[in-house]
Amino acid sequence: MSGNYMVVFKDDVSPDSIKELEARVTANGGEITQPYDPDSIFSGFSAKIPNTLISEFNSLVGDGKDNLIKYIEPDQEVRIQT
Template identity: 50%
Template sequence: MSGKYIVVFKDHVTASQIDEYVNSVNANGGSVGRRFDSLLNGFSATIPDSYLTQLQSLQGDVIDYIEPDQEVRIQ
């Protein structure tokens, strides 16, 4: 099963390093939607559960956080 997530990288991670993760997500059955380089140093993507586990193992080193991509409303 796949889910939609926002992946945000640490400040020291370069755009070319993020490109590698974008390619990796796509190569592992996912689909990267939008890049947020100027805002969050990351991207939104549909990521298969099997690859999500691998990305989550990088939290703390390269990835700052991964969270579900969801609509937010202000009332």
């Protein structure tokens, strides 16, 4: 099984580190559905991430110097009503 998630990286994470985690997603049967340009609001991606990788990715969330990910959350559609 896999779920749809949005992964947002800390500001100082290198593009190579992001590419490495994207490759881990695809190598384990997942799919990057939307990469986010680091020159825009934030760097990261939306992806179908296999359940086997979610705990590994969650271990990379936090404020420590070895933590690459700012947060992970389920990817969902957001609408604004006027």
